[in-house]
Amino acid sequence: MAERPYTLLSCGMSIDGYLDSAGQERLILSNEADFDRVDEVRAGSDAILVGASTVRNDDPRLLVRCPDRRRERVARGLEPSPVKVTVTCGARLDPHSRFFTTGDGEKLVYCPASAGRAARARLGTVATVVDGGARVSMSDLSADLAARGVRRLMVEGGGTIHTQFLAEDVADELQLVVAPFFVGDSRARRFVDDGPFPFRPDRPARLADVQRIGEVVLLRYALSDRFEESA
Numbered sequence: 001m002a003e004r005p006y007t008l009l010s011c012g013m014s015i016d017g018y019l020d021s022a023g024q025e026r027l028i029l030s031n032e033a034d035f036d037r038v039d040e041v042r043a044g045s046d047a048i049l050v051g052a053s054t055v056r057n058d059d060p061r062l063l064v065r066c067p068d069r070r071r072e073r074v075a076r077g078l079e080p081s082p083v084k085v086t087v088t089c090g091a092r093l094d095p096h097s098r099f100f101t102t103g104d105g106e107k108l109v110y111c112p113a114s115a116g117r118a119a120r121a122r123l124g125t126v127a128t129v130v131d132g133g134a135r136v137s138m139s140d141l142s143a144d145l146a147a148r149g150v151r152r153l154m155v156e157g158g159g160t161i162h163t164q165f166l167a168e169d170v171a172d173e174l175q176l177v178v179a180p181f182f183v184g185d186s187r188a189r190r191f192v193d194d195g196p197f198p199f200r201p202d203r204p205a206r207l208a209d210v211q212r213i214g215e216v217v218l219l220r221y222a223l224s225d226r227f228e229e230s231a
Contacts, residue, residue, distance in 0.1 A: 004142035091119035
């Protein structure tokens with residue numbers, strides 16, 4: 001068993017690096033062709049991870065949408081969609097959100113020990129609550145997922161989670177889609193926060209592939225020597 005899963009970060013952003021607008025309405029950063037590509041990546045993953053803010057703000061289902069891909073997973077003895085994973089500091093999650101109520105697969109909630117009792121009281125009937133110690137690190141979380149049989153992990157955000165995986169240097173690939181417009185509002189959420197990132201001007205990440213998908217562009221970056229060229 002690998003020490004951690006093959007970890008792919010998936011993100012869409014504006015030209016100026018924002019994940020969303022500052023308003024209430026969700027900003028669409030991609031198109032149907034790219035959504036289908038993301039669905040294919042999901043179908044090939046064992047688990048999908050998003051942060052608690054994404055669960056609260058976007059109410060995502062995180063399911064494989066294509067019926068053929070769902071059937072192919074079932075034929076391989078898997079659930080139709082991957083395991084869902086989230087990370088929370090204070091367990092402020094609604095057990096009735098679609099993260100918990102859709103899909104038949106397992107749901108995992110990682111939280112610090114200080115929030116464990118509250119998390120189990122609120123979410124224990126809809127998810128498995130995992131004690132992440134004093135502070136949930138992405139390195140420890142990844143090792144725990146590997147021990148649970150997760151070989152491929154897809155991380156779909158948001159910005160805080162992407163920052164943590166990158167700063168801890170526990171990601172193998174970044175799939176970054178750039179939308180053809182600017183947000184231009186510093187109140188909006190950026191792709192990442194400040195952090196001690198391993199990729200700097202003197203050690204740049206390797207751009208492995210560029211693909212135009214309609215009016216958006218997909219950039220694939222290799223973040224480790226485990227990067228899979230043919231993925």
